[in-house]
Amino acid sequence: MxxxxxxxxxxxxxxxxxxxxxxxxxxxxxxxxxxxxxxxxxxxxxxxxxxxxxxxxxxxxxxxxxxxxxxxxxxxxxxxxxxxxxxxxxxxxxxxxxxxxxxxxxxxxxxxxxxxxxxxxxxxxxxxxxxxxxxxxxxxxxxxxxxxxxxxxxxxxxxxxxxxxxxxxxxxxxxxxxxxxxxxxxxxxxxxxxxxxxxxGGRKPEDGRIDFTKPAREVYNLIRAVAPPYPGAFTDLDGQRFVIARARLAPPGAAPADLPPGLAVSDNALLAICGDGRAIAVHELRHQHDGIETVVTPAGFAQLIHSSRHS
Missing domain, CATH: 3.40.50.170 (Formyl transferase, N-terminal domain)
Known part of the structure; x- marks a missing residue:
């Protein structure tokens, strides 16, 4: 039986x-x-x-x-x-x-x-x-x-x-x-x-908020841990939300030394500068606005920030 x-x-x-x-x-x-x-x-x-x-x-x-x-x-x-x-x-x-x-x-x-x-x-x-x-x-x-x-x-x-x-x-x-x-x-x-x-315990979407003052390895682990199809690691900048969907930890010395922690554009590349001075190369950045999510280029990111600061 x-x-x-x-x-x-x-x-x-x-x-x-x-x-x-x-x-x-x-x-x-x-x-x-x-x-x-x-x-x-x-x-x-x-x-x-x-x-x-x-x-x-x-x-x-x-x-x-x-x-x-x-x-x-x-x-x-x-x-x-x-x-x-x-x-x-x-x-x-x-x-x-x-x-x-x-x-x-x-x-x-x-x-x-x-x-x-x-x-x-x-x-x-x-x-x-x-x-x-x-x-x-x-x-x-x-x-x-x-x-x-x-x-x-x-x-x-x-x-x-x-x-x-x-x-x-x-x-x-x-x-x-x-x-x-x-x-x-x-x-x-x-x-x-x-x-x-x-x-x-469980995790909420808000737990994906990035603290760029942390070391790059910690930030990168967060990005990997909540990357799509999960809600994604994100930051709010000038009232706009950006989600890092794909990234890669950059080698030491890859980021200009004068950039503060946060998202930045350098040599037409998107970087996430972290608290230990190391950078994460952002390969896919998504912009969320009014329920719509779009992928933005380095130039598009710079334009969005420029527009928000001069509107």
Whole structure:
């Protein structure tokens, strides 16, 4: 008899991990996902579409603690509950409905970077490695026993989106590799030592505001961590908002020594001058005005600043 599962899933990791379960012959009795938020940039795949293609019933409850959701999960009689980038914590009484355990896929190498948006935090903090971890779900977030994990490198110029693509593959590989043992009741359950880990909360668009007085490496890490499709690292200048969408850390000595911290044009190139005197070469600068975003050239940036100061 096939093992039955209820799957809570969203985003690309949700898509790929749901597909792994189906490919491994798991009977997915119910998928629980989110309604897409029209105010959000939906740049990722649809779990609901994958479920529909495979004829799996799907629900999108707003409250993970609702009696209706608990009843739906109970009626599915799951052996396992899986959570793949579902955005809500699941209550303990709901997890207890899984006869053989409840497991979550997290986008870091636990116990490091428990909590929200772990990939963005890892890039922001200049990490050189992260990964994906399948672990038991517990009352605390990302705190249960570790079943399997797969590392991926973070290269010096990787954006968070590029790292997230790697983590998605790592999540797929992790689940594919360990699932047969998990279904057979033979998977390892290793300690998740929270004392040697870290926890980070969510991030808001305002957290992308650039402080140019900081060292160039810190500013560059912020740019990489929130680069599109995320909201982007930005600065407000003369009442106008500019988003640095693509950039590269310039070598020492690349910037004229007399430029103060901030955006500047030098030799027809856009630079972000930082507090340690180093520069970041800005390869794509976006100007936001009245809800419209346009890419501006060095000459266009200079003209916008000139016009705003003489209007």
């Amino acid at each position: 096939k093992p039955r599962a209820v799957v809570f899933a969203y985003h690309n990791v949700g898509v790929r991990c749901l597909q792994v379960l189906l490919a491994r012959g798991v009977d997915v009795a119910l998928v629980v996902t989110h309604e897409d938020n029209p105010a959000e940039n939906i740049w990722f795949g649809s779990v609901a579409s994958v479920a529909a293609e495979h004829g799996v019933p799907t629900i999108t409850p707003a409250d993970p603690k609702s009696a209706e959701l608990r009843a739906a999960v109970s009626a599915a009689r799951p052996d396992f509950i899986f959570s793949f980038y579902y955005r809500h914590m699941l209550p303990a009484d709901l997890l207890a409905l899984a006869a053989r355990g409840a497991y979550n896929m997290h986008g870091s190498l636990l116990p490091k970077y428990r909590g929200r948006v772990p990939v963005n935090w890892a890039v922001l903090n200049g990490e050189t490695e992260t990964g994906a971890t399948l672990h038991e779900m517990a009352a605390k977030p990302d705190a249960g026993a570790i079943v399997a994990q797969t590392p991926v490198p973070i290269l010096p110029d990787d954006t968070a989106a590029q790292v997230f693509d790697k983590v998605t593959v790592a999540a797929e590989q992790t689940l594919w590799r360990v699932l047969p043992a998990l279904l057979a009741g033979e998977a390892p359950h290793l300690p998740n030592d929270l004392a040697h880990g870290s926890y980070f």
